[in-house]
Amino acid sequence: MKFCLDGRIIIFPGALLLTCCANVFAQSPFQFPTANHALYQPGGELKFFAPTAPDKPWTSGSFGCVRDNGTRMHEGLDIRHLQTDRRGEPTDPVMATADGTVMYFSRKPGLSNYGNYIVVRHVVDGLEIYSLYAHLSEIQPGLNIGDAVKAGQVIATMGRTSSAEVITKDRAHVHFELNVLINDNFATWFKQNSTPGERNDHGEWNGQNLNGLDDREILLAEQNGKFSLLDFVRGQTELCRVLVRATNFPYLKRYAALVLKNPVAEKEGIAGYEIAFNYNCVAFALLPRAASEIKSSAKFQLLSVNEAVQRADPCRKLVVKRGSRWQLTDKGVRELELLTY
DSSP: OOOOSSSOBOOOTTSBOOBOOTTOOBOOOOOOSSSOOGGGSTTOHHHHBOOSSTTSOGGGGSSEEEETTTTEEEOSEEEEOOOBOTTSOBOOEEEOSSSEEEEEEEOOGGGOTTOEEEEEEEEETTEEEEEEEEEEEEEOTTOOTTOEEOTTOEEEEEBOOOSSOOOOGGGOEEEEEEEEEOOTTHHHHHHHHSOTTOOOSSGGGSGGGEEEEOHHHHHHHGGGTOBOHHHHHHTOOOSEEEEESOOOOHHHHHTGGGBOBOHHHHHHOOOEEEEEEOTTOOEEEEEEEOGGGOOOOOSEEEEEEOHHHHHHSOTTOOEEEETTEEEEOHHHHHHHHHHHO
16 A cells, blocks of 8 residues: 555545645755766666676665565665775765764774764654765764764765675775664663674664665655655555554654544544554554554554565565464564564
8 A cells, every 4th residue: 555645545544534745845855975876867777886796786786675686675775986096995975965963973894784884864844864874984074973964065985894794896885875763762672682692882873773765766756856755755655554552652753744643542542553564664654543443452463464565575574474364573573662662
Protein backbone atom coordinates (compact mmCIF):
# COMPACT_ATOMS: atom_id res chain seq x y z
CA MET A 1 0.00 0.00 0.00
CA LYS A 2 1.20 3.52 -0.73
CA PHE A 3 0.34 6.93 0.53
CA CYS A 4 -0.81 9.08 -2.32
CA LEU A 5 1.20 11.84 -3.94
CA ASP A 6 -1.61 13.18 -6.10
CA GLY A 7 -4.25 14.34 -3.64
CA ARG A 8 -6.08 11.03 -3.35
CA ILE A 9 -7.29 9.81 0.04
CA ILE A 10 -4.88 7.74 2.10
CA ILE A 11 -6.38 4.33 2.91
CA PHE A 12 -5.79 3.22 6.49
CA PRO A 13 -8.67 1.24 8.04
CA GLY A 14 -10.28 2.89 11.04
CA ALA A 15 -8.39 6.15 10.70
CA LEU A 16 -9.63 9.64 10.10
CA LEU A 17 -8.14 9.63 6.63
CA LEU A 18 -5.65 12.25 5.55
CA THR A 19 -5.20 13.68 2.10
CA CYS A 20 -1.94 14.52 0.43
CA CYS A 21 -1.57 18.10 -0.68
CA ALA A 22 -0.02 17.48 -4.06
CA ASN A 23 -0.06 21.14 -5.00
CA VAL A 24 1.90 22.22 -1.93
CA PHE A 25 5.49 21.51 -2.91
CA ALA A 26 8.71 23.23 -2.01
CA GLN A 27 12.03 23.12 -3.78
CA SER A 28 13.96 20.22 -2.32
CA PRO A 29 16.68 21.50 -0.01
CA PHE A 30 18.93 18.52 -0.63
CA GLN A 31 22.06 19.00 -2.73
CA PHE A 32 24.71 16.60 -3.92
CA PRO A 33 27.40 16.20 -1.24
CA THR A 34 30.21 16.42 -3.82
CA ALA A 35 30.79 18.03 -7.21
CA ASN A 36 29.89 14.72 -8.89
CA HIS A 37 26.44 15.24 -10.43
CA ALA A 38 26.68 12.50 -13.07
CA LEU A 39 23.51 10.93 -11.69
CA TYR A 40 21.65 13.52 -13.78
CA GLN A 41 23.38 12.47 -17.00
CA PRO A 42 21.71 9.81 -19.16
CA GLY A 43 23.75 6.65 -18.68
CA GLY A 44 25.96 8.41 -16.13
CA GLU A 45 25.50 5.90 -13.33
CA LEU A 46 28.99 4.38 -13.65
CA LYS A 47 30.50 7.85 -13.43
CA PHE A 48 28.49 8.54 -10.29
CA PHE A 49 28.41 5.28 -8.32
CA ALA A 50 31.41 3.31 -7.08
CA PRO A 51 30.47 -0.38 -7.46
CA THR A 52 31.92 -2.91 -5.04
CA ALA A 53 34.27 -4.35 -7.69
CA PRO A 54 35.11 -3.72 -11.38
CA ASP A 55 32.99 -6.69 -12.45
CA LYS A 56 29.98 -5.60 -10.36
CA PRO A 57 27.15 -3.39 -11.69
CA TRP A 58 26.79 0.23 -10.66
CA THR A 59 23.74 -0.75 -8.62
CA SER A 60 26.06 -2.30 -6.00
CA GLY A 61 27.02 1.27 -5.07
CA SER A 62 23.42 2.41 -4.86
CA PHE A 63 20.75 2.15 -2.17
CA GLY A 64 18.83 -1.00 -1.32
CA CYS A 65 19.20 -4.78 -1.38
CA VAL A 66 22.19 -4.52 -3.71
CA ARG A 67 24.99 -6.36 -1.92
CA ASP A 68 25.84 -10.08 -1.85
CA ASN A 69 23.41 -10.98 -4.64
CA GLY A 70 20.61 -8.98 -3.04
CA THR A 71 20.90 -10.49 0.43
CA ARG A 72 22.56 -7.51 2.15
CA MET A 73 21.29 -3.97 2.59
CA HIS A 74 23.30 -0.90 1.54
CA GLU A 75 21.77 2.15 3.20
CA GLY A 76 23.32 4.89 1.13
CA LEU A 77 25.06 5.95 -2.06
CA ASP A 78 28.75 5.39 -2.79
CA ILE A 79 29.59 8.51 -4.82
CA ARG A 80 32.79 8.32 -6.89
CA HIS A 81 35.70 10.70 -6.57
CA LEU A 82 36.45 13.22 -9.31
CA GLN A 83 39.92 14.39 -8.34
CA THR A 84 43.08 12.99 -6.78
CA ASP A 85 46.46 14.17 -5.62
CA ARG A 86 49.81 12.97 -7.01
CA ARG A 87 49.57 9.80 -4.91
CA GLY A 88 46.19 8.95 -6.37
CA GLU A 89 44.33 9.77 -3.15
CA PRO A 90 40.90 11.43 -3.46
CA THR A 91 40.77 15.14 -2.70
CA ASP A 92 37.11 15.95 -3.44
CA PRO A 93 35.52 18.35 -0.95
CA VAL A 94 32.49 16.86 0.85
CA MET A 95 29.68 19.32 1.43
CA ALA A 96 26.59 19.48 3.63
CA THR A 97 23.59 18.36 1.64
CA ALA A 98 21.28 20.91 3.30
CA ASP A 99 21.19 23.51 6.04
CA GLY A 100 21.56 21.79 9.38
CA THR A 101 23.44 21.20 12.60
CA VAL A 102 26.47 18.97 13.15
CA MET A 103 25.35 16.29 15.62
CA TYR A 104 28.35 13.98 15.65
CA PHE A 105 31.63 13.12 14.02
CA SER A 106 34.26 10.47 14.55
CA ARG A 107 37.93 10.99 13.79
CA LYS A 108 38.76 7.42 14.86
CA PRO A 109 38.42 5.38 11.66
CA GLY A 110 39.24 2.10 13.38
CA LEU A 111 36.03 2.27 15.42
CA SER A 112 33.54 1.94 12.56
CA ASN A 113 33.12 0.53 9.07
CA TYR A 114 32.15 4.13 8.26
CA GLY A 115 35.74 5.14 9.02
CA ASN A 116 35.83 8.86 9.72
CA TYR A 117 32.24 10.07 9.48
CA ILE A 118 29.91 12.99 10.17
CA VAL A 119 26.19 13.15 11.03
CA VAL A 120 24.22 16.35 10.35
CA ARG A 121 20.63 17.02 11.47
CA HIS A 122 18.17 18.74 9.13
CA VAL A 123 14.54 19.75 9.60
CA VAL A 124 12.56 19.62 6.35
CA ASP A 125 8.75 19.72 6.08
CA GLY A 126 8.65 19.28 9.85
CA LEU A 127 10.66 16.05 9.68
CA GLU A 128 14.06 15.47 11.24
CA ILE A 129 16.41 13.90 8.70
CA TYR A 130 20.02 12.97 9.42
CA SER A 131 22.62 13.01 6.67
CA LEU A 132 25.72 10.88 7.09
CA TYR A 133 29.05 11.19 5.23
CA ALA A 134 31.52 8.31 5.61
CA HIS A 135 35.01 7.05 4.65
CA LEU A 136 36.37 10.60 4.99
CA SER A 137 40.10 11.27 4.93
CA GLU A 138 39.69 14.46 6.95
CA ILE A 139 36.96 16.31 8.78
CA GLN A 140 37.13 20.04 8.16
CA PRO A 141 39.44 21.65 10.74
CA GLY A 142 37.51 23.82 13.19
CA LEU A 143 34.23 21.94 12.68
CA ASN A 144 32.57 21.31 16.04
CA ILE A 145 29.55 19.38 17.24
CA GLY A 146 26.66 21.82 17.48
CA ASP A 147 27.88 24.00 14.60
CA ALA A 148 25.28 25.25 12.14
CA VAL A 149 26.18 24.47 8.53
CA LYS A 150 24.75 25.69 5.25
CA ALA A 151 23.89 23.63 2.19
CA GLY A 152 27.03 23.36 0.07
CA GLN A 153 29.39 24.20 2.94
CA VAL A 154 32.56 22.08 2.91
CA ILE A 155 32.62 19.86 5.99
CA ALA A 156 35.20 17.22 5.04
CA THR A 157 37.48 15.71 2.39
CA MET A 158 36.70 12.44 0.65
CA GLY A 159 38.82 9.45 1.59
CA ARG A 160 39.03 5.68 1.96
CA THR A 161 38.86 5.12 5.73
CA SER A 162 37.09 2.10 7.24
CA SER A 163 37.59 -0.28 10.13
CA ALA A 164 36.79 -3.39 8.08
CA GLU A 165 36.51 -2.68 4.35
CA VAL A 166 39.58 -2.15 2.18
CA ILE A 167 38.66 0.66 -0.22
CA THR A 168 41.07 0.83 -3.15
CA LYS A 169 42.16 4.15 -4.66
CA ASP A 170 40.24 3.55 -7.88
CA ARG A 171 37.07 2.98 -5.84
CA ALA A 172 37.48 5.97 -3.51
CA HIS A 173 34.10 7.46 -2.66
CA VAL A 174 31.96 9.14 -0.05
CA HIS A 175 29.25 6.96 1.43
CA PHE A 176 26.20 9.23 1.73
CA GLU A 177 23.01 8.50 3.66
CA LEU A 178 19.73 10.26 4.49
CA ASN A 179 18.18 8.69 7.59
CA VAL A 180 15.48 8.76 10.21
CA LEU A 181 16.67 8.46 13.81
CA ILE A 182 15.04 5.54 15.61
CA ASN A 183 15.45 6.23 19.33
CA ASP A 184 17.09 8.83 21.58
CA ASN A 185 17.76 6.10 24.12
CA PHE A 186 19.78 3.87 21.80
CA ALA A 187 22.89 3.71 23.96
CA THR A 188 20.93 2.45 26.97
CA TRP A 189 18.94 0.01 24.85
CA PHE A 190 22.12 -1.29 23.23
CA LYS A 191 23.80 -1.85 26.59
CA GLN A 192 20.84 -3.95 27.71
CA ASN A 193 20.36 -5.89 24.46
CA SER A 194 23.81 -6.34 22.91
CA THR A 195 25.71 -9.59 22.95
CA PRO A 196 28.70 -9.93 25.31
CA GLY A 197 31.71 -8.15 23.86
CA GLU A 198 29.67 -6.11 21.33
CA ARG A 199 30.75 -2.49 21.50
CA ASN A 200 29.03 0.81 20.89
CA ASP A 201 31.67 3.49 20.44
CA HIS A 202 29.33 6.13 19.03
CA GLY A 203 26.45 6.56 21.49
CA GLU A 204 23.18 7.47 19.80
CA TRP A 205 25.02 7.92 16.48
CA ASN A 206 25.69 4.24 15.91
CA GLY A 207 24.56 3.25 12.42
CA GLN A 208 22.11 0.75 13.93
CA ASN A 209 20.09 3.71 15.22
CA LEU A 210 19.67 5.22 11.74
CA ASN A 211 17.36 3.77 9.10
CA GLY A 212 18.04 5.02 5.60
CA LEU A 213 15.73 6.47 2.97
CA ASP A 214 16.52 6.04 -0.71
CA ASP A 215 18.65 9.15 -1.25
CA ARG A 216 18.99 8.36 -4.96
CA GLU A 217 15.25 8.87 -5.38
CA ILE A 218 15.42 12.09 -3.39
CA LEU A 219 18.29 13.52 -5.43
CA LEU A 220 16.62 12.56 -8.70
CA ALA A 221 13.51 14.42 -7.58
CA GLU A 222 15.63 17.59 -7.71
CA GLN A 223 15.41 17.42 -11.49
CA ASN A 224 11.68 18.07 -11.34
CA GLY A 225 12.12 21.19 -9.24
CA LYS A 226 9.22 20.11 -7.01
CA PHE A 227 9.60 17.89 -3.99
CA SER A 228 7.89 17.33 -0.65
CA LEU A 229 9.91 15.28 1.80
CA LEU A 230 6.81 14.68 3.90
CA ASP A 231 4.92 13.24 0.93
CA PHE A 232 7.99 11.23 -0.04
CA VAL A 233 8.15 9.57 3.38
CA ARG A 234 4.40 9.09 3.56
CA GLY A 235 4.59 7.60 0.08
CA GLN A 236 6.86 4.70 1.01
CA THR A 237 5.70 1.30 -0.16
CA GLU A 238 4.53 -0.86 2.71
CA LEU A 239 6.33 -4.11 3.48
CA CYS A 240 4.38 -4.91 6.61
CA ARG A 241 2.09 -3.55 9.26
CA VAL A 242 2.55 -4.28 12.96
CA LEU A 243 0.47 -3.51 16.03
CA VAL A 244 2.64 -2.53 18.98
CA ARG A 245 1.45 -2.40 22.58
CA ALA A 246 3.37 0.78 23.36
CA THR A 247 2.14 4.34 23.68
CA ASN A 248 5.10 6.50 24.66
CA PHE A 249 8.31 6.21 22.66
CA PRO A 250 10.51 8.99 21.21
CA TYR A 251 9.71 8.34 17.54
CA LEU A 252 6.12 9.50 18.11
CA LYS A 253 7.30 12.96 19.12
CA ARG A 254 10.14 13.29 16.64
CA TYR A 255 7.97 12.21 13.70
CA ALA A 256 4.61 13.57 14.84
CA ALA A 257 3.82 14.46 11.22
CA LEU A 258 3.65 10.72 10.46
CA VAL A 259 1.09 10.01 13.21
CA LEU A 260 -2.42 9.64 11.81
CA LYS A 261 -5.75 10.63 13.35
CA ASN A 262 -8.11 8.05 14.85
CA PRO A 263 -11.31 9.41 16.46
CA VAL A 264 -11.89 6.16 18.37
CA ALA A 265 -8.49 6.31 20.07
CA GLU A 266 -8.88 10.03 20.72
CA LYS A 267 -12.16 9.35 22.51
CA GLU A 268 -11.28 6.14 24.39
CA GLY A 269 -7.57 6.58 24.91
CA ILE A 270 -4.56 5.11 23.12
CA ALA A 271 -3.58 1.52 23.90
CA GLY A 272 -1.10 0.96 21.07
CA TYR A 273 -0.09 1.90 17.55
CA GLU A 274 -0.59 0.24 14.19
CA ILE A 275 2.61 0.99 12.29
CA ALA A 276 3.40 0.66 8.58
CA PHE A 277 7.04 -0.11 7.70
CA ASN A 278 8.88 -0.07 4.40
CA TYR A 279 11.36 -2.82 3.53
CA ASN A 280 14.20 -0.98 5.31
CA CYS A 281 12.11 -0.82 8.50
CA VAL A 282 11.39 2.91 8.24
CA ALA A 283 8.15 3.54 10.17
CA PHE A 284 6.25 5.89 7.85
CA ALA A 285 2.68 5.80 9.20
CA LEU A 286 1.65 5.38 12.84
CA LEU A 287 -2.04 4.99 13.67
CA PRO A 288 -3.13 5.15 17.33
CA ARG A 289 -5.47 2.36 18.38
CA ALA A 290 -7.89 2.14 21.30
CA ALA A 291 -8.11 -0.97 23.51
CA SER A 292 -11.49 -1.80 21.93
CA GLU A 293 -9.78 -2.03 18.52
CA ILE A 294 -7.00 -4.39 19.63
CA LYS A 295 -7.77 -8.11 19.58
CA SER A 296 -4.45 -9.46 20.83
CA SER A 297 -2.51 -9.08 24.06
CA ALA A 298 0.82 -9.68 22.28
CA LYS A 299 3.46 -6.97 22.58
CA PHE A 300 3.96 -7.07 18.81
CA GLN A 301 1.35 -8.41 16.41
CA LEU A 302 2.13 -8.77 12.71
CA LEU A 303 -1.04 -7.70 10.91
CA SER A 304 -0.10 -7.93 7.23
CA VAL A 305 2.76 -8.48 4.80
CA ASN A 306 3.10 -7.29 1.22
CA GLU A 307 4.50 -10.47 -0.32
CA ALA A 308 5.55 -8.77 -3.57
CA VAL A 309 7.71 -6.28 -1.64
CA GLN A 310 9.24 -9.04 0.47
CA ARG A 311 10.14 -11.02 -2.66
CA ALA A 312 11.66 -7.97 -4.33
CA ASP A 313 13.58 -6.64 -1.30
CA PRO A 314 14.09 -9.34 1.34
CA CYS A 315 17.52 -8.35 2.63
CA ARG A 316 16.53 -6.85 5.99
CA LYS A 317 14.90 -10.20 6.92
CA LEU A 318 12.20 -8.59 9.04
CA VAL A 319 9.50 -11.17 8.31
CA VAL A 320 9.43 -14.83 7.29
CA LYS A 321 6.73 -17.16 5.98
CA ARG A 322 6.42 -20.46 7.81
CA GLY A 323 3.93 -22.66 6.03
CA SER A 324 1.04 -20.37 5.21
CA ARG A 325 1.72 -17.92 8.05
CA TRP A 326 3.89 -14.83 8.13
CA GLN A 327 5.87 -14.14 11.29
CA LEU A 328 8.27 -11.52 12.57
CA THR A 329 11.87 -12.71 12.60
CA ASP A 330 14.23 -12.17 15.51
CA LYS A 331 15.66 -9.25 13.53
CA GLY A 332 12.18 -7.82 13.06
CA VAL A 333 11.43 -8.09 16.78
CA ARG A 334 14.79 -6.48 17.59
CA GLU A 335 13.92 -3.48 15.40
CA LEU A 336 10.54 -3.14 17.09
CA GLU A 337 12.12 -3.40 20.54
CA LEU A 338 14.49 -0.57 19.65
CA LEU A 339 11.76 1.59 18.12
CA THR A 340 9.46 1.31 21.13
CA TYR A 341 12.10 1.37 23.90
